Amino acid sequence: MRGRFITLEGVEGSGKTTNLEYLCETLKEKNVSFIKTREPGGTELAEAIREAMLAKWQEEITGLTEVLLVFAAREQHLKNVIRPNLERGTWVVCDRFTDATFAYQGEARGVDTEIIERLEQWVQVDLYPDLTFFLDLPPEESESRIAGREKDRMESENRDFFQKVRSGYIRRAKGHKRYCILDASRPLEEVVSDLRHQLLNFVQENS
Ligand code: TMP
Secondary structure, three states, X not given: OOOOEEEEEEOOOOOHHHHHHHHHHHHHHOOOOEEEEEOOOOOHHXXXXXXXXXXXXXXXXXXXXXXXXXXXXXXXHHHHHHHHHHHOOOEEEEEOOHHHHHHHHHHHOOOOHHHHHHHHHXXXXXXXXXXXXXXXXXXXXXXXXXXXXXXXXXXXXXXXXXXXXXXXXXXXXXXXXXXXXXXXXXOHHHHHHHHHHHHHHHHHHOO
């Protein structure tokens, strides 16, 4: 049986890294064979693209350039890591995927959604996540949580940008049943326990 494809999305400072650790711990506990990976990234070239994407450049980087970069990375990642693992029955847990492109480049940078949809179809063909967790947090709280951190090019954007990112994710969530929205403004133990509960249900339904 093909492995299951789980993605984790969240605004900056939403506790994505910690929740990802708990997610993996829960799968281990249930003896699910899985790999953990991330986007942009997950292969040698895709990680190099990630560095270019997040670096601060003197020249202007357009939203369309970002879309093309993340989809080039995604093609490598799908071909060399995601598909082979799913095909051999291994589950794939991915820190961000195409929903991030719709939220960051589509909604926040204003790239035409049709372009993203076309690339999505072209690159992914019939492959979509089976389950997506979205850690939701208001931009004010997101900002205060990441204050003082060293920021990359995306994290250096303003509150209006992150408001749009959030709306982009919420819009996507409404259109897709695979989405599970977690209110990340709650204490971490509550968020983690919610995630665990949803994940255990999913594992039970899919094994
Ligand atoms: P992070 O997941 O470690 O926070 O870093 C990834 C950054 O890349 C984050 O700012 C979101 C951004 N990103 C996009 O803008 N578009 C994409 O398609 C993906 C996967 C990530």
